[in-house]
Amino acid sequence: MKRQTTCALILGWCLIVSAALAADRPNVLFIPVDDMNDWVTHLGGHPQSVTPNLDRLARRGVTFTNAHCAVPACNPSRTALLTGLRPSTTGVYYNSNPWRPVLPEVITLPKHFKDNGYFCAGFGKVYHGRYADPKDWHIWSKAPGDSRKPGKAKHLTNGGVGGIRFGPLGNTDEEMIDHINVTRAIEQINRKHKRPWFIACGLIKPHMAFSVPKKHFDKFPLEGMKLPNVPEGDLDDIPAAGVKMAKPDGDHAKIIKSGRWKEAVQAYLATIHFADAQLGRLLDALDASPFKDNTLICLWSDHGWHLGEKQHWRKFSLWEEATKSPMIWVVPGVTPANGVCSRPVDYMNIYPTLIDLCGLPVPQNPKGQKLEGVNMRALLADPEAAWNRPALTTYGRNNHAVRSQQYRYIRYADGSEELYDHRSDPMEFKNLAGNPEMAEVKKQIALWLPEKNVPEAPRDKNLSKRKKKKKSK
Numbered sequence: 001m002k003r004q005t006t007c008a009l010i011l012g013w014c015l016i017v018s019a020a021l022a023a024d025r026p027n028v029l030f031i032p033v034d035d036m037n038d039w040v041t042h043l044g045g046h047p048q049s050v051t052p053n054l055d056r057l058a059r060r061g062v063t064f065t066n067a068h069c070a071v072p073a074c075n076p077s078r079t080a081l082l083t084g085l086r087p088s089t090t091g092v093y094y095n096s097n098p099w100r101p102v103l104p105e106v107i108t109l110p111k112h113f114k115d116n117g118y119f120c121a122g123f124g125k126v127y128h129g130r131y132a133d134p135k136d137w138h139i140w141s142k143a144p145g146d147s148r149k150p151g152k153a154k155h156l157t158n159g160g161v162g163g164i165r166f167g168p169l170g171n172t173d174e175e176m177i178d179h180i181n182v183t184r185a186i187e188q189i190n191r192k193h194k195r196p197w198f199i200a201c202g203l204i205k206p207h208m209a210f211s212v213p214k215k216h217f218d219k220f221p222l223e224g225m226k227l228p229n230v231p232e233g234d235l236d237d238i239p240a241a242g243v244k245m246a247k248p249d250g251d252h253a254k255i256i257k258s259g260r261w262k263e264a265v266q267a268y269l270a271t272i273h274f275a276d277a278q279l280g281r282l283l284d285a286l287d288a289s290p291f292k293d294n295t296l297i298c299l300w301s302d303h304g305w306h307l308g309e310k311q312h313w314r315k316f317s318l319w320e321e322a323t324k325s326p327m328i329w330v331v332p333g334v335t336p337a338n339g340v341c342s343r344p345v346d347y348m349n350i351y352p353t354l355i356d357l358c359g360l361p362v363p364q365n366p367k368g369q370k371l372e373g374v375n376m377r378a379l380l381a382d383p384e385a386a387w388n389r390p391a392l393t394t395y396g397r398n399n400h401a402v403r404s405q406q407y408r409y410i411r412y413a414d415g416s417e418e419l420y421d422h423r424s425d426p427m428e429f430k431n432l433a434g435n436p437e438m439a440e441v442k443k444q445i446a447l448w449l450p451e452k453n454v455p456e457a458p459r460d461k462n463l464s465k466r467k468k469k470k471k472s473k
Helices: 002-023 052-060 072-083 109-115 177-189 240-246 248-258 261-289 347-357 375-380 436-446 461-472
Strands: 026-033 061-066 119-124 199-200 294-300 325-328 337-341 391-394 400-403 407-411 416-420
Touching: 026 261, 052 261, 052 294, 052 325, 052 391, 061 375, 072 109, 072 347, 109 119, 109 199, 109 347, 177 261, 240 248, 248 261, 261 294, 294 347, 347 375, 347 400, 407 436, 416 436
Parallel strands: 026 199, 026 294, 061 337, 119 199
Antiparallel strands: 061 325, 294 325, 391 400, 400 407, 407 416
């Protein structure tokens, strides 16, 4: 009896200590954004962009001007970030590779927070829509979830060119799915919490269709709209594997023929502006809450987007436009205001950085998988701190891009290469890979290519069936 009492006292003491430690941990507002490239005002990707809320968030902490996704596609990018495992380790290279069947027991980022005393709630698009994992959360928003459009979309134009869909809506902001999900996240922020919380609010826009309420289009008149700089013959020095990714005879050729390139650019800027407005609502709610001063904010976009650069549209490439995207951190007591970090980083670093900042242990996966990113806390505290690692992006097995401070090096599965010097060629117009003087540069950067490149994971059979059914109609 005495032994049982002692054990009970020890257990009770451990629970009290654990609760006390949890109470000291910061809350986390985790904000994934879908398909947003660097066309935001503070990154200067497009001179006509208007993003006041992204800019005010950047002023509050550290913005990364050289941040890159692990994969330029929604599902594998989010899988890599949320599991801490690269696609070359898991085989989840494409949107059509379900991740849970190949990683049945891996401890995801939200589950790790949940298992360590955090209240976890997720809204909107956090995982890729078809492959969400509701068990990771105490509250998970299922419907309308990550639908890309309001229940009844009031289209005001014919909807775009081919597969590039865009155009203004007659809907109100309040009818949009992102607005609804932000409202749900705000409701959770405004609750009384007895423990620290991890609230994820994934913004679906600017994901295509670039269709949002018309008032956002009105901010960007077509007259004087600036198009991306796409020199004639920009693909002439690109290997066949890169041209295959670009698909110049597909979306780009159709856009040029239609004469609606400016409309597509306008629509993308308008959709970013809408997403920025929803971010503003989220920040306003946090600032009005009791949690303003003890909440860590991490905002990131899953990858970038081409709007004609390299005669390519969409993501799905290994060039700067597809891999680079916004990433902003606000960490009370760590990040300086107006911090700007130009060091090359990739999204594999988010998981280990977050758990360090929140005092969580390193996850112990049942099959021994180790987090493949590194802790960026030093860069958050001092954006100019020494950093000797590049960013690594993968698209398909054995196709990789390594982005250092100065260079982008691409090696495709067939061994063909591209190399760009960003100090003299920030738009990646001149491929230097064939220059003998650059052999040593390529050799050194190539040391960062992954040693392991596992076969592609099985594809979603149901997805294939849906595509065949759609084509047969």
